[in-house]
Amino acid sequence: MRQWVLFALLLVAASAHSQSATGVDKRRSGADFMAASTQAMQKDDTLNPGMLWVKDGEALWQKPTGQSQKSCASCHTPSSMKGVASRYPDFDDVLKRPITLSQRINQCRQKHQQTDPLRAESQDLLSLESFVAHQSRGMPVAPPDDKRLDTFRERGQQRYTQRMGQLNLSCAHCHDSNAGGRLGSSQIPQAHPTGYPVYRLEWQSLGSLQRRLRNCMSGVRAEPFAYGAQELVELELHLAVRAKGMLVETPGVRP
Template sequence: MTLRAVIASLIGAGVLVFTITGVVAQSPTERAIDDADLKSGYDFQSEDTRALQDDDFANPGFLWVDKGAALFSEKAGKNDRACTTCHTDTVRSIKGAAARYPSVDEKTGQLINIEQRINLCRERHQQAEPLSYESEDLLAMTAYVAHQSRGQPFNAKTDGTAQSHFEAGRDYYYARKGQMNLACHHCHEWNWGQMLRGDRLSQGHGNGYPAYRFEWQTIGSLHRRLRNCDKGVRAEPLPFGAQEYVDLELYLAWRASRLTLETPSVRR
């Protein structure tokens, strides 16, 4: 597809002004969006959707948070241990943990996200089978763990052993791809606030995930959203849990680090 055809199709889809030229901020210490302009996806939702997110009793995401809380204290695996055997409010508390993810696991040296940490604890400490990505149980457990950091700013480490992952994530972010030949920043840095196929484009932050989406009629992981964005530019989406997406997640956490975690958020 030529650039002109891309623009035409976007205009056809209701995007009146779509910027595809500009300056890319490549320095890892310089964020493309000024702190004062940083906005959560929440700010781009309708008043009704925001009201639903704000009400812990009506917010459908809490079905998964509550289920995750129950699973957290259920024994599992050959060791017959629950998460609560090792993690309590005072011992190895998971409060604030999700705000530090993705993070490098000291034993394997791999950069992992919260889903993968939960599965590592199952395998390593419970001798239980890992849960499959996007299964109800892993979504519930992730929603519960991430909710324990609600209100906290992202604080993931991007230097030391994490630095090469951070750079890989940044490179993915700025790489054009798919038949539409668009990169993340074309939509989420240069055109936020514009309408695109019924959605108001946000700045593309991951601080609300797992999130309940009306379009999905369920809660979904950040990787599900990233797959949707890749499909949106007609690129082949990567598998759930792909290292490229975990690296990208670290870059997104850094981009959003003046925002606080909102899980479970509600989206259109």
């Protein structure tokens, strides 16, 4: 009997190795875990609520602001933004650390438009980020192959697998070990950040990836990092590596 159990285990291991050797990509977008009606909402731009933010972002893109009275369009065409969001977080040469797309937008506001940065999760910042990210929809996530990011990526990976909060859980416990399972009435996704900023039906609003990460931290009863914290940026870096090659969906819709 013991030999049969050992043989069965060997078969399972061989099968897993074979599936891995075929190079089949088992990663799935969060959209794949949604109900058909929610998937349809994301796919149809006339139904996707996130497109309201994209349209607002397009208007802000053209609007002169700040002491310089420059608009984003004064320096960039929308077509020049294709593929930009798919590379973030990216290394900043001045700060010597990675920054997110929203942080880059605020940098441009301060340096080139000579105006104040937008508040995290504000309507205007989410709209501009959505408009820029929308230009990359359908393009593969392409985190930079920049050695200067290695240390930050490693810290992000460590944080992804690190237990936290009173529930003593890590990101990996839910999104690796139990992906596809259920948490209450919801199916647990693999946590690939392909649709951000996303419109969440739970929020009845659009939100950033950092808002979702902070929600997860609260869910395991941990103290959430502040918006823009280096810890969150590093975690975003790791998530981008996990999603490398998957397609950008912005604006995504999620339950």
